[in-house]
Amino acid sequence: MDTDKTRTQSIIDKHQGLQKNLIAILLDVQECFNYLPPDALRHVAKALDMPLIDILGVATFYRAFSLKPRGKHTCLVCLGTACHVRGGPKILEELERKLAIPAGETTKDGQFTLETVACLGCCAIGPVVVVDGEYHGHATIRKIGPILEKYQKPAAS
Amino acid sequence: MPAKKKLTIQDLAKIREKTKSLMTIREGEGRARVTVHMGTCGIAAGARDIMDALLGEIGKANIQDVIVTTSGCAGLCNAEPMMTVEIKNQPPVKYGQLTPDKLRKIFVQHILGGQMVTDLVLVVGSETVY
Amino acid sequence: MKQYRAHLLVCAGTGCVSCGAFKIKAALEQEVKKRNLQDEIQVVATGCNGFCERGPIVLVQPDGIFYQLLQVEDVPHLVEEHLLKGRPVKKLMYVPPAEKQPVPKMKDIEFFKHQRLIVLRNRGRIDPEKIEEYIAFDGYEALAKALSEMTPQAVIDEILFSGLRGRGGAGFPTGKKWAAAAKEKRSPKYLICNGDEGDPGAFMDRSVLEADPHAVLEGMIIGAKAVGASKGFVYIRHEYPLALKRMEIAIAQARESGLLGQDILGTGFDFDLEIVQGAGAFVSGEESALIASVEGRIAMPRQRPPYPAQRGLWGQPTVINNVETWATVPNIIRRGADWFQGLGTETSKGTKIFALVGKIANTGLVEVPMGISLREIVYGIGGGIPDKRDFKAVQIGGPSGGCLPAKLLDLPVDYESLTAAGAMMGSGGMIVMDDKTCMVDIAKYFLNFLQDESCGKCVSCREGTQRMYEIVKAITEGKGKESDLALLEELAQITKDASMCGLGQTAGNPVLTTLRYFRHEYEAHILDKRCPAGVCKSLIRYVVLAEKCTGCQSCKKACPNDCIKGTLKDIHLIDQSKCIKCGACKEACKFEAIEEQRDEAIQII
Numbered sequence: 001m002d003t004d005k006t007r008t009q010s011i012i013d014k015h016q017g018l019q020k021n022l023i024a025i026l027l028d029v030q031e032c033f034n035y036l037p038p039d040a041l042r043h044v045a046k047a048l049d050m051p052l053i054d055i056l057g058v059a060t061f062y063r064a065f066s067l068k069p070r071g072k073h074t075c076l077v078c079l080g081t082a083c084h085v086r087g088g089p090k091i092l093e094e095l096e097r098k099l100a101i102p103a104g105e106t107t108k109d110g111q112f113t114l115e116t117v118a119c120l121g122c123c124a125i126g127p128v129v130v131v132d133g134e135y136h137g138h139a140t141i142r143k144i145g146p147i148l149e150k151y152q153k154p155a156a157s
Numbered sequence: 158m159p160a161k162k163k164l165t166i167q168d169l170a171k172i173r174e175k176t177k178s179l180m181t182i183r184e185g186e187g188r189a190r191v192t193v194h195m196g197t198c199g200i201a202a203g204a205r206d207i208m209d210a211l212l213g214e215i216g217k218a219n220i221q222d223v224i225v226t227t228s229g230c231a232g233l234c235n236a237e238p239m240m241t242v243e244i245k246n247q248p249p250v251k252y253g254q255l256t257p258d259k260l261r262k263i264f265v266q267h268i269l270g271g272q273m274v275t276d277l278v279l280v281v282g283s284e285t286v287y
Numbered sequence: 288m289k290q291y292r293a294h295l296l297v298c299a300g301t302g303c304v305s306c307g308a309f310k311i312k313a314a315l316e317q318e319v320k321k322r323n324l325q326d327e328i329q330v331v332a333t334g335c336n337g338f339c340e341r342g343p344i345v346l347v348q349p350d351g352i353f354y355q356l357l358q359v360e361d362v363p364h365l366v367e368e369h370l371l372k373g374r375p376v377k378k379l380m381y382v383p384p385a386e387k388q389p390v391p392k393m394k395d396i397e398f399f400k401h402q403r404l405i406v407l408r409n410r411g412r413i414d415p416e417k418i419e420e421y422i423a424f425d426g427y428e429a430l431a432k433a434l435s436e437m438t439p440q441a442v443i444d445e446i447l448f449s450g451l452r453g454r455g456g457a458g459f460p461t462g463k464k465w466a467a468a469a470k471e472k473r474s475p476k477y478l479i480c481n482g483d484e485g486d487p488g489a490f491m492d493r494s495v496l497e498a499d500p501h502a503v504l505e506g507m508i509i510g511a512k513a514v515g516a517s518k519g520f521v522y523i524r525h526e527y528p529l530a531l532k533r534m535e536i537a538i539a540q541a542r543e544s545g546l547l548g549q550d551i552l553g554t555g556f557d558f559d560l561e562i563v564q565g566a567g568a569f570v571s572g573e574e575s576a577l578i579a580s581v582e583g584r585i586a587m588p589r590q591r592p593p594y595p596a597q598r599g600l601w602g603q604p605t606v607i608n609n610v611e612t613w614a615t616v617p618n619i620i621r622r623g624a625d626w627f628q629g630l631g632t633e634t635s636k637g638t639k640i641f642a643l644v645g646k647i648a649n650t651g652l653v654e655v656p657m658g659i660s661l662r663e664i665v666y667g668i669g670g671g672i673p674d675k676r677d678f679k680a681v682q683i684g685g686p687s688g689g690c691l692p693a694k695l696l697d698l699p700v701d702y703e704s705l706t707a708a709g710a711m712m713g714s715g716g717m718i719v720m721d722d723k724t725c726m727v728d729i730a731k732y733f734l735n736f737l738q739d740e741s742c743g744k745c746v747s748c749r750e751g752t753q754r755m756y757e758i759v760k761a762i763t764e765g766k767g768k769e770s771d772l773a774l775l776e777e778l779a780q781i782t783k784d785a786s787m788c789g790l791g792q793t794a795g796n797p798v799l800t801t802l803r804y805f806r807h808e809y810e811a812h813i814l815d816k817r818c819p820a821g822v823c824k825s826l827i828r829y830v831v832l833a834e835k836c837t838g839c840q841s842c843k844k845a846c847p848n849d850c851i852k853g854t855l856k857d858i859h860l861i862d863q864s865k866c867i868k869c870g871a872c873k874e875a876c877k878f879e880a881i882e883e884q885r886d887e888a889i890q891i892i
Contacts, residue, residue, distance in 0.1 A: 021583060023564065023565075023566050023580065024563070024564055027525060058583070061742075062567050062568050063566070064525055064566040079487070080488050081685075081718045081733075082487075082644035082718055084729075084732050085646060085718065085720055085724050086645070086646075094847075094871070097847060118485065118569065119485075119486070119488055119490070120526060121490030121493050121526075122339065123488060123490070123642065123645075123650055124302050124340045124644070124651060125305060125342075137305060140874055141845070141871045142845060163550070163553070164544045164552060164553075165545075166552050169552065172419055173422050173423060173428070176423035179289065180423040180424065182293075182294060182348055183294055183348045183349075187349065195371060208327065209326075212291075212326070226292070226349070226373060227370065228373030
């Protein structure tokens with residue numbers, strides 16, 4: 001689509017089309033499309049005059065990037081050491097059961113993407129679950145259901 | 158206070174001098190502590206005006222280490238508005254029936270100068286606490 | 288700026304923000320305005336206070352009263368009582384565990400009392416988004432001194448003499464790094480601030496970036512003058528949005544004030560900085576990998592030497608220090624190397640920030656002099672282990688570090704002692720563990736992390752971490768063999784010896800230290816097929832304790848797999864054949880009537 005192309009191009013322009021800014025460009029592309037669409041990656045490769053394979057190398061090396069479309073809501077479970085010793089893995093298991101997907105996947109209805117992170121640095125309130133940037137601290141197995149329900153509800157318009 | 162012009166080393170020292178006086182309060186220490194008694198009765202009697210005048214004077218004098226706090230009613234409601242001045246290593250002094258003018262006099266003579274304004278003093282020393 | 292009679296310092300570090308600090312700040316501002324106090328009382332958002340366990344936090348100055356665990360509903364009462372009537376509100380103050388009387392003043396609270404703040408000196412005190420507040424507390428004074436009164440060599444000598452060592456891990460003397468880069472004749476030269484704080488459980492760099500970004504900038508500008516660098520990069524993880532934002536603001540303000548850019552402070556020195564965002568890769572904390580990442584490439588380490596001081600960013604001489612190190616520099620220049628020398632131990636000078644987390648009463652960030660004992664940190668500042676449980680271990684140094692047992696609690700915390708004990712300073716994460724933490728599970732946790740984060744360049748690291756993970760995982764599932772322990776030791780040693788960068792060279796530490804200090808736990812898993820801490824799922828089962836069960840049916844309702852039987856007021860029973868061991872029933876039970884059974888061996892089918 002033309003609009004997608006112009007959006008990608010304006011991101012590239014913002015970073016002066018420099019190869020050294022590849023990571024920053026990809027972060028912005030991801031922010032814009034919620035994932036890295038193949039067309040956008042081809043566009044970036046051409047604009048930066050780099051082989052596509054190098055772009056893909058960076059896109060698959062760093063954890064922040066996703067090559068698959070992501071759900072409407074991103075559910076992030078912290079598995080840092082502090083959350084781990086306070087029961088983080090049990091929280092992740094409960095989410096995997098409730099959403100019926102393993103970590104890293106998106107639900108069939110496209111509502112949720114379940115991801116893990118190695119530490120968010122708010123260890124005091126661990127275990128922590130972050131949904132769409134909103135922190136839910138001191139998470140317990142029983143709190144997961146109500147947390148998900150909050151986002152499942154169709155937004156009142 | 159966005160610094161529009163580029164700073165020099167002298168400017169830096171000036172900013173430091175100017176802002177330090179406004180920030181020492183965050184260290185929680187000072188040469189004098191002034192308590193304005195702001196119970197319902199105090200406020201009704203005009204303690205708010207006293208507070209305004211006091212803050213105005215401190216700002217004008219550009220001094221760094223006078224701490225202003227509030228407290229509740231001092232118990233002597235007919236003497237309101239009241240305030241207590243505590244200079245380091247001296248017993249607290251209570252002033253009563255203040256007006257902004259009296260406040261200014263106390264500020265200059267007592268808080269800055271260290272000399273009690275005897276004719277306005279209500280009482281010297283603290284109450285005994287059991 | 289104007290004079291206020293009181294300042295409400297709202298902690299706005301990530302910990303408190305995730306507990307709603309900005310809501311508290313808005314409520315305070317609204318309430319202050321409602322009471323018409325806005326000309327007398329200033330509400331300020333500061334950086335992290337460190338006492339994250341108690342957030343949201345508000346400090347009232349000049350009174351020094353510390354309010355904690357605030358709710359929006361508490362705000363009107365707080366403003367009316369404390370600020371209008373001058374009566375501090377007791378019920379919002381901190382009450383130490385096992386005590387009844389609240390401690391009103393911040394400086395009297397044990398957690399704060401024993402700390403010694405150098406790098407974190409401005410935390411909870413200044414608004415990190417206002418450069419003039421940083422200047423008010425002697426900010427950029429060191430820079431003025433370095434630019435006008437000192438030669439580059441004098442600056443390097445001062446840092447060398449101070450004994451400052453890198454705070455990011457290995458503890459390389461900072462002055463030596465600078466001297467090596469200064470010696471290079473080629474230009475341009477670069478500086479990098481390593482803010483890719485990847486250790487799970489460590490967040491001091493984030494906190495410094497959030498609480499005092501100008502301190503990092505000042506350190507870097509001083510460093511640039513010393514080594515003759517013209518351009519710097521601040522590398523920050525994308526997981527730290529608040530730190531990124533505050534650093535952007537700080538750089539813009541510094542540039543506007545002529546502290547960055549051309550002719551800094553009118554001394555004719557030019558230097559500028561830009562921010563580079565990380566994209567999530569633990570290995571990019573390694574300096575040669577970090578350089579690759581700043582260049583926009585895959586963060587893969589390369590062989591050293593040549594060191595970055597000779598050949599770094601785009602092949603040019605480059606100095607890389609971490610956030611905490613850069614933020615220490617202005618303090619040394621301002622107060623002198625002699626002063627810094629006087630703090631700490633013979634080989635480890637100054638202070639170090641630790642993130643005290645895990646099974647500890649007072650979670651948070653603490654800055655203490657080097658050489659303090661682990662016991663003082665865990666019990667003196669940290670308040671010990673909650674829920675009356677026993678201390679088992681403290682994990683120091685992240686995935687490169689190790690687990691130290693109770694018998695080493697009196698170990699002084701310095702670079703050499705920690706390394707000798709098998710751990711390392713690392714970036715300063717300290718994860719406290721109690722008797723409900725399984726050490727084999729912890730080893731598995733770190734190995735899983737490492738095998739995932741290994742960049743894959745060296746076979747020893749790529750395959751070594753993976754194989755170790757598989758073996759330890761099998762042990763936690765009750766499938767371990769006696770010969771596994773020797774094999775693990777061998778693998779850990781080879782991974783250490785044959786890998787190129789710090790990640791691989793230290794990847795064996797979590798296994799080696801747990802084997803060294805907690806071998807009996809491995810043996811229990813392998814020989815008796817039991818997990819003494821009751822953590823490893825395959826080796827435990829959940830049972831209802833008949834004498835405690837009241838038949839309330841809470842567990843039955845909580846069970847996702849419908850495997851609890853029992854009618855109201857009758858003792859319940861868990862059907863082991865259907866139980867998925869999720870732990871929901873134990874969490875739901877109010878009578879502690881459900882327990883992980885672990886005392887007898889469980890047959891593995």
